[in-house]
Amino acid sequence: MATQEGPTVTSGDIARLAGVGRAAVSNWRRRFGDFPGPVGGTASSPLFSLAEVEAWLRAQGKLEELPEDELLWQQVRNSADDLRLLSLVSRLAAAVAHRRLRTLLEAGDAEIADALPDLVVGDEDVPLIRAAAALAEVRGPEETVEFLYTRYAQAHARRVQAVSPEIADLMAAFVEPRAAEVFDPSCGHGGLLMAVGDPGAVRAVGQERDGDAARLAGARLAVRGITADIRRGDALTGDAFPLLQADAVLCSPPFSERGWGYEELAGDPRWQYGLPPRGESELAWVQHCLAHARPGGQVIVLMPPAAAGRRSGRRIRSRFIRTGALRAIVALPPGSAPQSAMPPHLWLLRRPDDGDPIPTHVLMIDATESRDSAVPAWRSFVEDPRRETAGSRAVPVIDLLDEDVDLTPARHLARPAAVAGGVGRTVDELLAAVAELTRLLPSVTETPHRPLVAVPLSELARTGALSVVQTPGRMETGRGELALLTAEDLILGRAATGRGADGPGLVVAGPGDVVVPVTGRAPAAAVVEEETALGPHLLLIRPDPGSFDPHFVAGFLRASAARAAGSAPSASRPDARRMRLPRLPLAEQRRYGQVFRELDLFADALRRTGEAGELLRGLVLDGLVDGDLRPDQNG
Incomplete structure (x- = not known):
């Protein structure tokens, strides 16, 4: 493998440069003997010289001019390793969002470095800032900043755990129109605040433990004209806004963190509903959100489904219900939370206000099939707490305050709604999982025993x-x-x-x-x-x-x-x-390696098959006992 100095690109980068799919790039490597060879990376993730690839694409008539945004990204990608990429992207985004950037660009490099000490930390930063500013002149600051964020998220798809735009929009849709100040204590790259932000009408406040992510969130909000105050730090152990009382608090907290500060925060005044158990960091985040909502203010939190039924948290859940803080729980479709493959829940809460009557019902909403029904069901409930819509039920508080205080929506929705169609769907899922399991059977051959040295x-x-x-x-x-x-x-x-x-x-x-x-x-x-x-x-x-x-x-x-x-x-x-x-010879090792990978996929499919089978068993058992199902007379 040859080595070369200068910017490098991956196969995915080449595909974007030429406007084709990755399969086309793989095809070019096989078909054309003059396609540039790798200059770095690994056999599975090779890197190619940008200059050589650009020259080859031009010679083949597959590239007339390198797009400005791709040129900028390749400069960015080759100026920072993976560990420092977010830092560079956030600093470039903040520079594009800087209100004096156009004036600063008329100055020399040294003046820019002096004026932006937090953004210029290396010799290559000022040329990159100039390149980002040039793209912003053509595309606009908002599109340029979003391009940088999107490319970073694509480059680190496994590391970036952001709430999807669809779930962010859903959470924002629950916020009352009169909310003028919105807070997210774990704001990541700013997605939730962007969804609820209204330029000139809403002030966005956020905190994020990762300083680079906080800077990027601030830039994404600024280029949209949203007034924002984003600060860095861990909101639980280092609250940056101790006096804040927002109209609405939205949050997608980290799930299942054991090191959230249990020991040092044992006597914290935020725990008005009880000290969160060591293993239930989510209940600490919910109480932090309630502490930062004004009396009567809204709190909307994305939660793991286990938080609705864990025995360790039942005392706090009980307090949420008894005080009227918890108003509704929405069961969302699978894949809605970046931290978990299990279908998450949305908890809708309101900070109790002195003098307000304590609600007599909590709304349970099943939005696992479609999110569109959730907001109308909530608004109908707000108008009349006893009114029910399809896929929802207003559950009397007294029915929730049993020994378990299990707030899982499926447990409280009407049985026919939970069972109808569920058995057929689960059978289909089980059959599909079994078919995938069969397809993924490892490719091995039985041989006489041959110990490996x-x-x-x-x-x-x-x-x-x-x-x-x-x-x-x-x-x-x-x-x-x-x-x-x-x-x-x-x-x-x-x-x-x-x-x-x-x-x-x-x-x-x-x-x-x-x-x-x-x-x-x-x-x-x-x-x-x-x-x-x-x-x-x-x-x-x-x-x-x-x-x-x-x-x-x-x-x-x-x-x-x-x-x-x-x-x-x-x-x-x-x-x-x-x-x-x-x-073993390398070729034989690769055959072993392929089987090992097949085994991992097989194990994952086996787990999904078991989950589908267990769900089907429970649905059929409940349906038979409750009268929603009966044995097939032809069986």
Whole structure:
């Protein structure tokens, strides 16, 4: 593989430059011998020289002129690595949104750097600011800032967990028209505040723990003409607006955070409804939102479905109901929350106002099939708390205050509405899951027993076939602007949730690297797909591409960890460095690696099949007992 200095592009970037799909780029690489070869990256994610690709596209008549926005993005992408891309994008967006930018551009580079000390931190920043400003002159500031945000989100699709525009619009639709000040204490890149913001009419207030994300949110709001005050910091442990009383509070908080500040916030005055359990960070966020709403003000929070029924939170849920704070819960379609694959809920609350009567009913809305019915059902309920619409039910408070205080909408909606059509749909889902399970059966062949000769990682590292790096056991975590992949993230198969700061000793994994935990007994190993900073107690294994296939390595390490965990004494932990890898030809390794990937897909399909089967069992059982179903006479 050749190496070259200068900007590089991925296959996806090339597709966008030429206005074609990625399949066309793959076809060009196969068909045309003069297509530029990779200059970096990995076999699965190669990088190409932008100059060479641009020249080839022009020679083939596939590119007349490099689009201005693509040219800017390639400059941005090649000026910052993955870990610092958000910082650069946020600073460019803030520069475009700066009210004096046009005047500043008439000055020299040194004057711009002096005038924008928070935005210019490197030698390449001023030329990039000029390039972004030039694009804004043509496309407009709003489109330019949104282009930068969109491209960043595409580049880090696994890392960016933003509320979809559809759910943001739905949450905004519940906000009463008279709301003049709206607050989001976990505002991310500003999506919820943008949805509810009305230039000149609504003041947006937000807080975000990631400083770069907060800067980007402020820029996205500013270029739309929305008056905004966005501050950085963790809203639970470092409230930036202690005196704020907003007309409406919208929030999509982080789900299932155990390190939300339970110990240090035990006596916090915000917990008027009870100290949130250590494992229920969402109930802390709900109470934080209520504390920052004016009396009578609205609170709209996206919640995981488990929060409606966990036993640990029933006392607080009871207090929400008894005080009249909780007004409605909306069950949303699957995939509506970026943090969870399970169908989430919207909790609609109102901060109690002295003198107001305590509501006698709580509205339950089933919007799992269509979100369009949710807002009309809510408005009808507000006009008449006893009125019900299709897919909703006003549940008497006394019916909710039982031993469980389970607020799951499906539990309180009328049985026929819950069962009708549900069995048929679930049968279809189960059959589709079984068909997918059959399609994903691993491609393997039975052979006579042939033990594979394996070599310890330590020996392979000495020969240079791979390198092994362990992250520090003690790291400053929990605070900082850098996302860290933790051992728990790795075991649960999720994106990085840890927080930390850049500094000496930080270990960064790149595409094609393999990461395994060195603590705990849960076997895990994952191939990294994009540059990721690693938290404590992780082992980075970087295979030589000419010696090992990364998916082969991850599969065998995961199996080795599972066997070691099963055979080791309960008090001991398997030592990842003693795990062994077979030495096989690279082509054969890739066949193994493909099967390992098929096994992961198979396991996921198996899980979905089990969930569909369990749901069907419950629906049929409830339907038979409640009289909504009866045995088939032809069965």
